[in-house]
Amino acid sequence: MASDVAGATSLLLESGDLPPVHEYNPAGASPFLLTCDHYGRLLPKRLGDLGLPESELVRHIAWDIGIAGVAERLATLIDAHLVAQRYSRLVIDCNRPPSVASSIPRLSEATLIPGNEALPSEAIRMRRREIFDPYHQRIDAIIDRRLHQHRPTVLVSLHSFTPIYAGVARPWHIGTLYHRDRTLPPLLLKALRAEGDLVVGDNEPYAVSDLTDYTIPVHGEARGLVNTGIEIRQDLIADQSGQREWAERLARILSAIEAQLTG
Numbered sequence: 281m282a283s284d285v286a287g288a289t290s291l292l293l294e295s296g297d298l299p300p301v302h303e304y305n306p307a308g309a310s311p312f313l314l315t316c317d318h319y320g321r322l323l324p325k326r327l328g329d330l331g332l333p334e335s336e337l338v339r340h341i342a343w344d345i346g347i348a349g350v351a352e353r354l355a356t357l358i359d360a361h362l363v364a365q366r367y368s369r370l371v372i373d374c375n376r377p378p379s380v381a382s383s384i385p386r387l388s389e390a391t392l393i394p395g396n397e398a399l400p401s402e403a404i405r406m407r408r409r410e411i412f413d414p415y416h417q418r419i420d421a422i423i424d425r426r427l428h429q430h431r432p433t434v435l436v437s438l439h440s441f442t443p444i445y446a447g448v449a450r451p452w453h454i455g456t457l458y459h460r461d462r463t464l465p466p467l468l469l470k471a472l473r474a475e476g477d478l479v480v481g482d483n484e485p486y487a488v489s490d491l492t493d494y495t496i497p498v499h500g501e502a503r504g505l506v507n508t509g510i511e512i513r514q515d516l517i518a519d520q521s522g523q524r525e526w527a528e529r530l531a532r533i534l535s536a537i538e539a540q541l542t543g
Contacts, residue, residue: 496509
């Protein structure tokens with residue numbers, strides 16, 4: 281069910297490096313188009329370990345822990361096309377505008393990233409050209425094709441968040457994130473709250489904005505698509521059992537919402 285998009289002539293990714301774009305269930309018939317900006321934590325061979333020990337590279341600063349398993353299981357359950365990005369957000373964050381400092385962070389929480397210090401402009405452009413651009417160009421192409429085929433398309437951007445940030449515990453089990461589009465988020469909030477056993481965030485633990493996000497503003501709002509972000513707390517999806525449970529819960533909820541959106 282998986283397919284990959286290879287890059288062109290490369291100065292960063294070399295033989296043995298996987299292509300940045302990972303697609304799962306590309307023939308999916310669902311109106312939901314799933315994206316996963318922080319799916320993976322790979323580092324290009326040329327960048328080594330960015331000067332970090334492995335203990336830092338497995339933390340949430342490098343990727344969205346647990347969301348890959350949820351995303352692929354969910355894509356299977358609702359027959360949706362999933363587009364994901366394999367490389368660590370410490371290389372380049374594919375959900376940040378390239379112009380902002382957090383696009384290639386020199387500091388993530390309290391962790392200094394030595395391999396991101398004093399980068400020449402060409403090195404910055406190279407990361408964008410070989411990782412960020414192929415991912416977002418592929419999402420654009422998929423949306424173009426779906427719209428040309430007059431296929432209903434609802435963008436759902438999948439993420440996970442750490443249970444504690446800067447020493448403060450986060451009570452939410454899941455949050456729905458949005459900015460300008462108010463079609464899908466209220467339906468999702470209502471359905472999640474009706475579960476009865478969840479603490480649900482309304483634009484928590486993050487809110488979408490043009491300055492802090494890229495996927496929803498550019499591929500959702502600018503394209504006029506119904507859209508939402510979903511954030512799941514990482515301790516709930518750290519193992520396969522939790523990933524399966526949350527994928528099944530979201531599949532049930534999104535399938536019911538699909539009937540409301542298309543009915």
